[in-house]
Amino acid sequence: MESSRKPTAGENIAVLRKARGIGQARLARRMGITVSYLSKVEIGLRPATPTVVAAAAEALHVTTARIHGQPFADPSEQADLLNELRGAVRRHTLPKEDTPARSELAQGLQQAAQLRADTKYLELLRILPRLLGQATATALDAGGDAVAWGQVSDLYGCAYAVAHRLAQPDLADMVVSRQQWAAQRTWNPAADAAAAWNEAGTYQSAGQYDDGLAIVERAISHYGRSRSDGPEPVVVLGSLHLRGVVLASRHRDKEATKAHLRYAKDLALQLPDDRLLHNLTFGEGNTALYELAAHIELDQPDEAVRMAAPLVTAPPTGLKPNRVGRFYIDLARARLATKDLDGAEEALKPAFTVSPQMAEIHPMSREVLRVLFVLHQRSRPDLMAMAKRTGLAS
Template identity: 40%
Template sequence: MGTTTDPAPGANVALLRTTRGWSQARLAREAHVSHSLLSKVEVGDRPLTPAVAAALGRALGLSMAEVQGQASVAADDEPLLSELRSAMRDYDLPQGQAVPEGRIRADLETADRRRDAVDVAALLRMLPALLRDATTYAHTQNTAESWSALADTYSTVYWLAARHRWMDLAELAVTRQRWAIEQQPNPIGEAFADRDRAGTYLNFGDVERGLDVVDRAIVTVQSTPLSTTDRDLAVGILNLRGMTLAGRLTDKRQGLREAERHIRSAWNAAGAFSHDVDAHGLTFGPQNCFTHVLATRVDLGRTRDALALTDDLDAAVAGLPPTRVAPTKINYARAQLAVGDRDGALESLGAAFDAAPQMARIHPMGREVLRVLVSLHRRSNPQLLRLARLSGVSP
């Protein structure tokens, strides 16, 4: 999956700007960011943060994801992506042959393992057929469980699309996910669907509306008769999304207030679990709550607070799937870079590539941290050259 020719997000900003015929001064003025910051982002002396990407997107009339740049697929994978889009169009057209329940359950478990391992290439290979099978199974059985299986499949499609910043596909996936889960009463499934819907607002840079989706979903969960465990799980997952959104607010004072509200609620929910649990392809518990708090602190510009959360990051994320380990290592590297610890940032970034190379190669912040390290290093470094080669960032 992916190629080594996609520009890093900061470099993509320069391409978008020059294509428009805009000067740096004009884009900085329209986006309400400093000219100096924009210049450093474009040349690779500062990483393009999500907040700045969103501001530039608003000025250019683009989503945050479009500013960061879509990750392309290898030519051999293009037919698979077309097959996946076709299967999504046929959401109400089940196949003629019945699908055994056991096969759906087994294939969903396989998809979850590949998602956790961030094996996006293998995941794309299996998703078109799985989506058609899950569609047929849901229409045939018409039970809460069968529609939930279809919704989970769409959630996995959303995850894959969001990682690559294919936002048209991501938006369609969450729309289909919500449609599937509403076919039979399923409050937990609806909460997870709302979590993914809020994710599309996150990727578009429209964090205020994303927070509205999260808060409304939390109110609905809390007013729905559920077991304590199910309620804690649903509220916790929604609060993880809420704190991430809050960290991206332009007004960092407001962001801190909103983030702390969601952080407190998430920790409270996580306290009901002795260890992280998996549900609907997602992970929730004390460890995953920690990873989100760390990321939110970094987004809020409180990098030293983020670094102070643990003195042993490996132990803090031990046992979590690579889909959580890699972005946490990237966020830690971003914090280390912000405080001037280039060697530490390079080590953390290398650990992210080791944990999930397919994710690290397309992760916008991973590519940006690497681009800045390449720009700032004045001597040859084998680790830096290795990562640059893997990601396609020019050394």
């Protein structure tokens, strides 16, 4: 995926600031950070973290997607495939596809879930439009069949993952509304809660952490009144609390972070291992990874590094590549924050091995690479190879 160099979030902040005729001091005041910090973010000596990007977007009156830019090394194929997905999502009541054989649809659903978990976003994007049409046609023909509509809802969950990772916030919003539409036809509160998890994710991506928290807390309240027995309610409710951990930590609300984490840990004790249901992963292993990430957001990188040590030696079992890859990206962030440059680079390498497509486009893997690249590390061949894969070097 090599191409010309792609601008980073920090560089985009500088470009947008200058285009609006705003000095660093003025923008720093609006963002609530020091001029020195902003200057380092712009030139690549500090990473543009999610909270920094959210503050810059609000101060500059742009979206967080505009700050992150388009990190794709080959945008042409993505653009064509995304247009196909937009069309399929727009035609949510008018699928072009016919109802397939039950075995064909089951195979497609299994493939989509696996590609999402493996962070193979392009491969997933290639099959989603047709698969969405087939699943919707099946559900419409089946009338009020709750299982059929549940399959449509879960597929929209896969579509949300693609739209989110490929930095398409408008598409992600539309997908979530379609997922809610399908979930309401399942008569299953778990499907509604899974849709709410993604809805909160759209606020998280936009840097509107307080609104995202409100969505999570409302979903927890609604779902808590209709809980059933078995692993499903544990996975769904636990996942909502994990979303709350991310939102609260980025909102710098330590008490809310602790509360959501405490509930998640208590729920995780009820599962023997991490489970994947409705595209939600929950268990003790994933909860630990969310706790580690929260330490980074709350400016406690030393604690995150300490937590990571046993996880590197003995990674949690049962977690899919999307979660393992994110763990290594977070570990790289933590090590960079503690000025362990060699350790940050070493942490990124397995992320590119386990979940290459996510590592290539994830905002924080790119920001860590950018800082390492700027800090006199250009001669390191492994670092250069990763930078080329992300489009940070040509």
